[in-house]
Amino acid sequence: MGEGAGLLPLLVAIPLLGAALTRVPGVHATRRAPDVVAIAAAAATTAIGAVVTVRAAAGPLVHHLGDWGPVDGLPVGIPFVADPLAAGFVTLTSALVTAVFVHFAAAGARGGGLTHVLTALLLAAANGFLLAGDLFTMFVFLELMGITVYAITAGKTDDPAALPAAVNMAVTSTIGAVLVLSGVGLLHGRLGTPNLAAAGAALPEEAWGVGLALAVGMVVTGLAVKAGLVPFHFAHADLHTATTVQHAGLFGAVLLPLALYGIARIEVVALGGGDDPASPVALALLVGGAVTAVVAGIMSLCQNHLKRLLAFSSVSHLGIAAAGLGLAAPEATAAVALYVLGHAPVKLGLLLLAGLVLHRWGHLQVGELSGRGARLPVVVALLALGGLALAGLPPSGLYAGKAALSGAAEDAGRYAVVPVLYAAAVLTGAAALRHVVHLVTGWPVAADPHGKVAEDHPEPEDHQPAAFVWLPAVLIVAGVVVPLLPGTETSVARAAGMFHDRAAYVAAVLDRAPPARAAGPDAPDVWGASSLATGLLAGVAAVLGGLVAARWRGRRRPGRLGAPVRALRGLHTAHVGDYTAWLTAGAAVLVWWVVLSGRGAG
């Protein structure tokens, strides 16, 4: 149990209360009060999340809602469980939502009055998903998140791409949800409980049999759809392109990794495959993640539109995180946690910078922006810093995460993963740095017949709230210095160790005697000379890649070499039928992979 378990429901209740309060007539009618209420609610959630993270270091905190605790070791009610990883993720999400609310306050954005409500709801749902101790509750919060995401995007009426992107996302994501739901139902039918801990105890150790494997495959595939692994990434990339910069930042920074967290939690607690690199789920994550990282990295480098570039960059970095989780070891989980911690603030900061660019110049197409960098040197500097961070230049959090991930991959004997990780990072870094080069040099941008982003161009404004600069600056710098803070590496290592400690989780949820604490992994050593050299090399490669890509004008007649890339780009049609066809094919492959792999055959 542990001290502080009573705080867990507050992490969902306070954002919900904040969402409701912004619409109270007395608050809603005034200009500033909704901003104040929203910021206060998100900041309070962040503070409580931090307290819970510290308290959970002694062991998982469990709160049974309505005091419906387990009876004779069998779960009856709905538990909220916080181990340091879940609580840390809650704190990160809440902190980023607080930053978004501060940005809304500076922008004076009211979004028809619903932006605050939906964003606060999104926070409540995300926190609920992270804390939920059973599959049913996870599903409910996942759907609540989904609906707020569609509504936020559909409500952005000033962007011509927003409505179609919201429809595509709602349809494909709903299919993902149906997969999760059907899988949960089948799993419940087989095991008699949706509780993660109890399901883990009821699941056979060896072969699952076809029925169970089908259920597991559906749950994992549904969550992979929500996480945006290739080929489920189409609607995500469009959505991040079309929605507001603040939300695109939030989605890329925390919402995509959130679904991965769900897969990892289920894999560790319910399926018991957390330390088994040969488990079907781990292999699916490894291969799917590596493919996603490279494909989305290439797509990112092709983009002339700053927001679409960052959208694909988010998907690519998610792929790196997924590949890391696919290594199925506490060391790898620690590395992924460090990676997400470094990526999240940088990505939100970069998207807020894109918002500033749009605000001042009315454009996000690099062709329109080329050579204008001298007028806003601070934007150029921050964009360059963010691009270098994405490429994994030391000491950024992405560097530390990738260095630790390389170490874990080598320990696991999966050497092929390492170059994939670095290639993806260099591609996304070069994509951002290419825009920086154009901004500074004014080199002409070749026309891009394969890409299109319909957009309205707002009138450029000279008025510039200070928060439009300092907020992204703080976020990007935070992502760069996070591994330098004392204790970061040891904390994530300990959190990952407890995340993988299945026995402790089960004992805490089912009120059993706590077992002896499993020893966590050692803190990753990311400051070795070879790691630093590789990181520096990645940074240099990204700069060179950015320069070359900016100088590249294309050939008058398309060459054979570019044909695969053109074919890849041709698949991104923003057509809901095409996306659903890809989703169905990908889901079929993934589900059958789980069924046909060793565990399903028995």
Next chain:
Amino acid sequence: MSAVVDALPLLVAAWLILAGLYGIVATRDLQHTVLCTSLVHAGAWLLLVGVGHTEGATAPVIDEDVGAGAALADPLVQALAVTDIVVGVAVTALLLACVVRIKRRYDTLDPADLDVLRG
């Protein structure tokens, strides 16, 4: 015979889901897309209720006529289905609102004509 009866809801559910998916892939009208999304949802509900059903079980309401020891259908999957019906209604309403606004803005309902994002 019993095996067929047990498997029937699951088979119909799979049929509904696949038919809905085919509709979404093939249609040229967004209203149809929304309906097919509902169809996919309906397949999931049927699957859940099918999972919770056992031969000879009655509704999970305990009173004087039905003792606590009686064979009852699984109430949890029914709760799941009810929850998802609510989600389905919300998604359908949101999608239909989007479709209305897409028609107003672009004067088309064919997803192939909505050329807003590419590459």
